[in-house]
Amino acid sequence: xxxxxxxxxxxxxxxxxxxxxxxxxxxxxxxxxxxxxxxxxxxxxxxxxxxxxxxxxxxxxxxxxxxxxxxxxxxxxxxxxxxxxxxxxxxxxxxxxxxxxxxxxxxxxxxxxxxxxxxxxxxxxxxxxxxxxxxxxxxxxxxxxxxxxxxxxxxxxxxxxxxxxxxxxxxxxxxxxxxxxxxxxxxxxxxxxxxxxxxxxxxxxxxxxxxxxxxxxxxxxxxxxxxxxxxxxxxxxxxxxxxxxxxxxxxxxxxxxxxxxxxxxxxxxxxxxxxxxxxxxxxxxxxxxxxxxxxxxxxxxxxxxxxxxxxx
Amino acid sequence: xxxxxxxxxxxxxxxxxxxxxxxxxxxxxxxxxxxxxxxxxxxxxxxxxxxxxxxxxxxxxxxxxxxxxxxxxxxxxxxxxxxxxxxxxxxxxxxxxxxxxxxxxxxxxxxxxxxxxxxxxxxxxxxxxxxxxxxxxxxxxxxxxxxxxxxxxxxxxxxxxxxxxxxxxxxxxxxxxxxxxxxxxxxxxxxxxxxxxxxxxxxxxxxxxxxxxxxxxxxxxxxxxxxxxxxxxxxxxxxxxxxxxxxxxxxxxxxxxxxxxxxxxxxxxxxxxxxxxxxxxxxxxxxxxxxxxxxxxxxxxxxxxxxxxxxx
Ligand SMILES: NC(=O)c1ccc[n+]([C@@H]2O[C@H](COP(=O)([O-])OP(=O)(O)OC[C@H]3O[C@@H](n4cnc5c(N)ncnc54)[C@H](OP(=O)(O)O)[C@@H]3O)[C@@H](O)[C@H]2O)c1
Ligand SMILES: NC(=O)c1ccc[n+]([C@@H]2O[C@H](COP(=O)([O-])OP(=O)(O)OC[C@H]3O[C@@H](n4cnc5c(N)ncnc54)[C@H](OP(=O)(O)O)[C@@H]3O)[C@@H](O)[C@H]2O)c1
Numbered sequence: 001x002x003x004x005x006x007x008x009x010x011x012x013x014x015x016x017x018x019x020x021x022x023x024x025x026x027x028x029x030x031x032x033x034x035x036x037x038x039x040x041x042x043x044x045x046x047x048x049x050x051x052x053x054x055x056x057x058x059x060x061x062x063x064x065x066x067x068x069x070x071x072x073x074x075x076x077x078x079x080x081x082x083x084x085x086x087x088x089x090x091x092x093x094x095x096x097x098x099x100x101x102x103x104x105x106x107x108x109x110x111x112x113x114x115x116x117x118x119x120x121x122x123x124x125x126x127x128x129x130x131x132x133x134x135x136x137x138x139x140x141x142x143x144x145x146x147x148x149x150x151x152x153x154x155x156x157x158x159x160x161x162x163x164x165x166x167x168x169x170x171x172x173x174x175x176x177x178x179x180x181x182x183x184x185x186x187x188x189x190x191x192x193x194x195x196x197x198x199x200x201x202x203x204x205x206x207x208x209x210x211x212x213x214x215x216x217x218x219x220x221x222x223x224x225x226x227x228x229x230x231x232x233x234x235x236x237x238x239x240x241x242x243x244x245x246x247x248x249x250x251x252x253x254x255x256x257x258x259x260x261x262x263x264x265x266x267x268x269x270x271x272x273x274x275x276x277x278x279x280x281x282x283x284x285x286x287x288x289x290x291x292x293x294x295x296x297x298x299x300x301x302x303x304x305x306x307x308x309x310x311x312x
Numbered sequence: 313x314x315x316x317x318x319x320x321x322x323x324x325x326x327x328x329x330x331x332x333x334x335x336x337x338x339x340x341x342x343x344x345x346x347x348x349x350x351x352x353x354x355x356x357x358x359x360x361x362x363x364x365x366x367x368x369x370x371x372x373x374x375x376x377x378x379x380x381x382x383x384x385x386x387x388x389x390x391x392x393x394x395x396x397x398x399x400x401x402x403x404x405x406x407x408x409x410x411x412x413x414x415x416x417x418x419x420x421x422x423x424x425x426x427x428x429x430x431x432x433x434x435x436x437x438x439x440x441x442x443x444x445x446x447x448x449x450x451x452x453x454x455x456x457x458x459x460x461x462x463x464x465x466x467x468x469x470x471x472x473x474x475x476x477x478x479x480x481x482x483x484x485x486x487x488x489x490x491x492x493x494x495x496x497x498x499x500x501x502x503x504x505x506x507x508x509x510x511x512x513x514x515x516x517x518x519x520x521x522x523x524x525x526x527x528x529x530x531x532x533x534x535x536x537x538x539x540x541x542x543x544x545x546x547x548x549x550x551x552x553x554x555x556x557x558x559x560x561x562x563x564x565x566x567x568x569x570x571x572x573x574x575x576x577x578x579x580x581x582x583x584x585x586x587x588x589x590x591x592x593x594x595x596x597x598x599x600x601x602x603x604x605x606x607x608x609x610x611x612x613x614x615x616x617x618x619x620x621x622x623x624x
Contacts, residue, residue: 101533126533129610130597136610145532175529185522188515190533195574196508197534201593203500203563203570210497216599217487220457221413221438221502222509224606225537231597234590238583245578251515252575256568258515262507263564266557271550278546281513285442285543287528294536298441298448300612 003030005166010035010067012060012082014047016128017099018073019137022052024170027139037063046134065089069166071123072098072110077239080109087113094118095159099125101186101236103150103179105243111152119159124148124182125172132233143171144292150179187247191240192255195248197229198237315342317478322347322379324372324394326359328440329411330385331449334364336482339451349375358446377401381478383435384410384422389551392421399425406430407471411437413498413548415462415491417555423464431471436460436494437484444545455483456604462491499559503552504567507560509541510549 009031011018018036025031034053037060038044044056057063064070064086072082079098087110090096096114100106100122107122114120127145129136147167151160164174177185204215204223215223241248265273289296297303321343323330330348337343346365349372350356356368369375376382376398384394391410399422402408408426412418412434419434426432439457441448459479463472476486489497516527516535527535553560577585601608609615 126530128533131610140615146529148530181521185526185530186533188519188522189527189530189535193512193534193538195578196512196571198590198593199571199574200505200508200567201596202589203567205592205596206570207500207566209493210500212596212599214497215501216596216603216605217458218438218460218497218501219600219605221440221498222505222541223501224600225509225541226505227593227597227600228606228612229534229537230590230593232590234587234594237590238586241578241586242581242583245581248578249575251519252571252578254519255512255515256571258518259508259511259564259568262511263561266553266560266564269554269557271554274550274553275546277514278510278542278544278549280517281510281539281542282546284513284517284524284528285539287524288531288536288539291528293528293531294540295614298443300540300614302607302612303452 004032005162005169006031006068008033008035008067008069010037010063010070011053012037012063012070012072012086013074014038014043014052014056014134015073016132016134016136017125017141018071019047019050019052019134020127020139020141021071021073021099021170022047023137023139024142025166026052028169030166030169035063035067043134050134052134059085061085061089066091067094069095069097069163072096072100075233075235075239076100076102076106076243077235079106080113083110083113087115087118090115090118092117095163096120097123097163099123101190101240102243103148103182107150107152107179119156120152121155121160121163122150122179123163123167124150124186125167127172130228130231132236140171142167145172147172147174148182149174149176150182151176183244183247184251187244187251188254191244191248192251194229194232194237195241195252196255197226200226201230316344317474317481318343318380320345320347320379320381322349322375322382323365324349324375324382324384324398325386326350326355326364326368326446327385328444328446328448329437329453330383331359331362331364331446332439332451332453333383333385333411333482334359335449335451336454337478338364340481342478342481347375347379355446362446364446371397373397373401376406378403379406381407381409381475384408384412387545387547387551388412388414388418388555389547391418392425395422395425399427399430402427402430404429407475408432409435409475411435413502413552414555415460415494419462419464419491431468432464433467433472433475434462434491435475435479436462436498437479439484442540442543444548452483454479457484459484459486460494461486461488462494463488495556495559496562499556499563500566503556503560504563506541506544506549507553507564508567509538512538513542
């Protein structure tokens, strides 16, 4: 049995990420008591039915008041308001953390509400699926994945170490970086990829010359991969783009610049330029597979995943 | 046992698609004899070792000369040259077909070499993976997937019907469309998605502020999906962009126009516009899953596919 790291752990927002943390912490035995809070009564009912925690609250402040660690797992846009609710009641020595996909804006919104007697250690687990809600979570979500911590330079080292131990205890690997660098890195590896996926799906739906039914029928030729990403939660992603605006616009500028060069190469029939890029990009896929960040199975292993759905 | 459709079937180019057709035709018993041709001696060795056909040739013309149907499964750019090699020797009544991802340019390149006593019926199966070569193929590749036929208006109906029966016999659903419409549809559902995947992977590799090792470590946040597509065969994809230039540039123009609007919405903080698009795109994913064109499992079912690679 693993060492109990926290007597009372509170999770605010019991969706995909919050419920996965609850399941994983319980499975690893890292907290004696798990407290859950969510404003949505259907979410609270599911949380209770699934026995995700020991107590379920409608009021975030109540759940947080007696906790040793409080992890906010709600959309980026409401994290400031939640900090305002839970901050004043935090116990001396308690840790406040989050899982938001953006760090700079969340820290600016949350930090002012953290009393001097508590510790704020922002975090972001690099794991998820396109689904959301308490039923979508699972205990293994973070295994072998990275979690980024972005503490301020004067954060309490003991609090940072405890949060690191929690994430490692549920299977994650932990890295520390500044909020600014975090937001730049995730603009290119996550936010811009989501934006272009949403965009191409939107473009395809709006065409006059190609029907929506054709787009759906023939999607196995590439398009369907993008639709998975473009099925992600609209609230979560709206909040990410609104709150990481500068880094997203910067990376989007680079993307468009490169796309323009590619467009020109196609127009002028410069096959060698296309071939050179298409060869270079393969190496990156190889590294991702070698480092265990994706499956090596062709087509993401779709065949073995769900033959029934795949072979209709 | 299924009815034999062809006495002698020849496949020119024994890669992912060619070897999958050979396996599927053999499994379904649709041809008495399968003849294979490939200019690459390593491919021929693998084809023989895997017993993909009854005879393996270095010379395409030789393989085709006595066949009742010849299916060219080579990159788009060489299909014209192959037609020039095999065309003159085709038997009276023989069918010449292909599997190229582009139709207009291939038809312009191949059709002039087809003698009056043979039938040309171009085709395109909407199935594949990011892998290539004879070892990557499998008999079930076409099951439940669409294959497009693009015969000219004066094509022999009996020849078209026989090719349809072959594709249906290996599990495919068949649609007929004009080459022009085909090229427009696949520009948006396949070619532009591949182009933007190649492009974002290239952009991410070239940044100064974010290292390549960071891109790889944190790729599970969205980026890795794009790297799978951007690991597709460079020759195949160079040929597609060079041979479907006009439709790709047209669809790319629409994509960029829409992306510019999205960029503007982010710059001006127009959350409602983002939310509206992100909601609309979910419906398309739902239709794709309902129509059996993708798995409903979260993350493409990666968890069940290859836990070892995923949880390193
Ligand atoms: N999904 C991913 O792949 C992923 C990965 C890494 C990080 N993240 C981050 O994790 C956070 C949660 O994402 P998720 O995927 O878990 O979303 P989710 O499944 O939609 O869960 C979010 C939960 O927060 C609740 N909530 C909304 N407003 C709240 C408030 N004011 N106080 C307390 N709870 C509130 C929501 O309730 P309602 O039912 O009322 O909406 C919902 O139950 C986001 O910040 C996101 O950026 C997500
Ligand atoms: N992959 C997909 O997802 C997919 C889907 C639908 C349609 N297609 C189309 O299918 C065709 C083949 O793609 P693939 O994925 O099967 O590619 P592949 O695995 O690379 O196989 C192509 C084969 O054709 C051979 N070849 C090259 N030049 C030739 C020539 N002059 N004569 C005869 N054979 C030649 C290649 O030999 P080498 O070893 O010398 O290269 C290789 O063995 C392409 O036109 C593509 O557009 C592909």
